[in-house]
Amino acid sequence: MGWPMESVGWDIQGAWVDSAASTLAWGIFGWGAVVATVVLLAMLLVRNRRRRFWCEGAGREVEAEFEELGVPGFRRATSVLSCSVFDPPTAVRCHRDCLNPDRRLLVPPARGLHPG
Numbered sequence: 001m002g003w004p005m006e007s008v009g010w011d012i013q014g015a016w017v018d019s020a021a022s023t024l025a026w027g028i029f030g031w032g033a034v035v036a037t038v039v040l041l042a043m044l045l046v047r048n049r050r051r052r053f054w055c056e057g058a059g060r061e062v063e064a065e066f067e068e069l070g071v072p073g074f075r076r077a078t079s080v081l082s083c084s085v086f087d088p089p090t091a092v093r094c095h096r097d098c099l100n101p102d103r104r105l106l107v108p109p110a111r112g113l114h115p116g
Contacts, residue, residue: 043071048081056103057094058085064098077101 047068055062063084066077077099082089097103 044069045071047075049077051098053098055083055085055098057097060085062098066099 048065049068050063050065052061052063054060065081065083067079067081068075068077070076080092080096080098083092083094083098085094086092
């Protein structure tokens, strides 16, 4: 009865293929981690934006600069940096209702739409 023969060359090639596959997998994982980090950092982006709107508290149209956080499309105003109502504009001394977009974008309804 003969002994089964084994080729040593195939073991080296198999180890090389396993090593290459492992390196590729770690490379893809590292690339994904970098992309996820960039996306998370983008969510923390701060942007200053000027807006002109009607301020109910001042009773007139104002121009204000807001600090906004988040990715485009999902940004939200977090603070008022300046407002044209105050002198100097950076000395904002109000309740800052304009941080609420619903208060900032109020438009009087059209005359024909009132019931009654």
